Amino acid sequence: MLSDQPDNAVCFDGSRLTLEDIVAISRRERAAVLSPAPAFRQRIAAGADFLDRLLAEDGVVYGVTTGYGDSCTVAVPPELVAELPSRLYTYHGCGAGRFLTPEETRAVLATRLASLSQGASGVSVALLAQIETLLRHDVLPMIPAEGSVGASGDLTPLSYLAAVLCGERQVWFRGEPCAAAAALAAIGVAPLTLRPKEGLAIMNGTAVMTALACLAWRRADYLSRLATRITALNVFAAAGNAYHFDQALFAVKPHAGPQLTAARLRADLASDRPARNERRLQDRYSLRCAPHVIGVLEEALPFFRMMIENELNSANDNPIIDVDHGKVLHGGHFYGGHIAFAMDGLKNAVANVADLLDRQMALLVDTRYNQGLPGNLSAATGPRAAISHGLKALQISVSAWTAEALKQTMPASVFSRSTECHNQDKVSMGTIAARDCLRVLELSEQVLAAMLICARQGVALRLRHDPDLSPVLAATLDDLAARIPLIVEDRALDGELQSLLTAIRAEAWSLYDD
Numbered sequence: 001m002l003s004d005q006p007d008n009a010v011c012f013d014g015s016r017l018t019l020e021d022i023v024a025i026s027r028r029e030r031a032a033v034l035s036p037a038p039a040f041r042q043r044i045a046a047g048a049d050f051l052d053r054l055l056a057e058d059g060v061v062y063g064v065t066t067g068y069g070d071s072c073t074v075a076v077p078p079e080l081v082a083e084l085p086s087r088l089y090t091y092h093g094c095g096a097g098r099f100l101t102p103e104e105t106r107a108v109l110a111t112r113l114a115s116l117s118q119g120a121s122g123v124s125v126a127l128l129a130q131i132e133t134l135l136r137h138d139v140l141p142m143i144p145a146e147g148s149v150g151a152s153g154d155l156t157p158l159s160y161l162a163a164v165l166c167g168e169r170q171v172w173f174r175g176e177p178c179a180a181a182a183a184l185a186a187i188g189v190a191p192l193t194l195r196p197k198e199g200l201a202i203m204n205g206t207a208v209m210t211a212l213a214c215l216a217w218r219r220a221d222y223l224s225r226l227a228t229r230i231t232a233l234n235v236f237a238a239a240g241n242a243y244h245f246d247q248a249l250f251a252v253k254p255h256a257g258p259q260l261t262a263a264r265l266r267a268d269l270a271s272d273r274p275a276r277n278e279r280r281l282q283d284r285y286s287l288r289c290a291p292h293v294i295g296v297l298e299e300a301l302p303f304f305r306m307m308i309e310n311e312l313n314s315a316n317d318n319p320i321i322d323v324d325h326g327k328v329l330h331g332g333h334f335y336g337g338h339i340a341f342a343m344d345g346l347k348n349a350v351a352n353v354a355d356l357l358d359r360q361m362a363l364l365v366d367t368r369y370n371q372g373l374p375g376n377l378s379a380a381t382g383p384r385a386a387i388s389h390g391l392k393a394l395q396i397s398v399s400a401w402t403a404e405a406l407k408q409t410m411p412a413s414v415f416s417r418s419t420e421c422h423n424q425d426k427v428s429m430g431t432i433a434a435r436d437c438l439r440v441l442e443l444s445e446q447v448l449a450a451m452l453i454c455a456r457q458g459v460a461l462r463l464r465h466d467p468d469l470s471p472v473l474a475a476t477l478d479d480l481a482a483r484i485p486l487i488v489e490d491r492a493l494d495g496e497l498q499s500l501l502t503a504i505r506a507e508a509w510s511l512y513d514d
Contacts, residue, residue, distance in 0.1 A: 008030050010025055010032050012032060012114060019309055021110075025110040025135065026103045026106040026214075031135075032109075047121065050122065051196060062319050065196075086199065088203060089160075089168075093156075094147060098144070099142050107214055111214070112207035115315055115317070116315075146435075149416075149427040150336035153204045154205065159203055161202055167181040167192075209336050209434045210308065210311045210339055213434050216346060219505070223445065226511060227448060228264045229268060232265050236469060238360075238369075238370060238462075239372070240283045244283060249262075250291065257291075259291075265290070270470035284359075297346075307339070337428045340428040343433035344433050350440050354440075355402050355406060357451045358402040365377055373462065377390045377454065379487060388490055391454055394450050412436055453484055456480040460477070460486055
């Protein structure tokens, strides 16, 4: 629910924002408010005024008095300059694929507003206010997800934002598709007429890939924490050796991510207790090396945050308007290389965590490796055990989801290709990388949902032999038991999986206050 409290709003005034700000706006937990401060509004207006003066003096500005892209050598007659912005979003109306979700679309609008609020894009205050209005009233452009190579920015998907601001194309409004003109009329807002550079300023930037990256980072951070808690449950269920996570052991390999993960596992397992498994000195790698796998993701997250937030807080269109020095600076800030790299790396680390949990499940369902637990973790006993299959099919599904996640880890950024008459002859593929990362997260969250069922079942069965469960894990088990009845007789699990997925994406469990 969107808060009406002014002190809860995210203020757009050109100051630094965090990815949590974008996530909160995307979930309608916080409002987006354009700063009313006169100094901020004057700084924005100064850029638009500077461009007006250049036009009056017959100045040459890319995308204002010239064609776009490879057509930059084509001079636009003065009487046609005003038409150019609408032409830009019109001919880029060629997106395809699924539409961005409402959450993703809000993030895109907030991310573009953040960039334009830097005051280096030569746009009017009215344009920023129109984007703020879309967010306030939840009028969301229907943006096709496919069609961007990530340089010259997210041109095609952002053309749908530009068109909607002008009352064209379709939006999601009050829960259903609607003509943009009708939605704007319903909220009492007139369509914009874009000023000379404003079409380019809206479209020629990294807002789509950066918005998706903000959402992906948040999901990956929670996935890492939940995977650690699930691993602790699985170590107990497998009668594993908690001393694999000893502080002195990790002190000699000073990677911060594995050290943090091992510390979390020690706390979860209350690892000062004796090892339970006397038959095996060392657990298999999916348990023993869990800090080294999850820890890579943990250690990468701060680095990727820096990259994403720097992009979020950048002016990333072209040209840049330097009002203070009276310059129009032509460059390539629309290039999404940092987001591409972050998303390619993040999806790799996330998929490796999914693979780790898949291997843990393979151990737990197999009587050769699960230290005395029943096959497929079936809780059935007596004659009916012969027709009870436990988690047999769920393990197959986990394997399928993991395989697909791993397949998606091919880096998108290495597939640059020359486009647009060799003007865009090196491109980032950042938006494809971000979409791939979200797909890997979706599949990996499905793995985690299944692993919550597996851990609940495995721990409950282990408790029949070893009741010494730590308080933290006991509380987690109680929560899971309330959500997932013990599987004694075979039953369909798809409904429970969907419920757990919803809980994961709502960050239903508080995990680690470190």
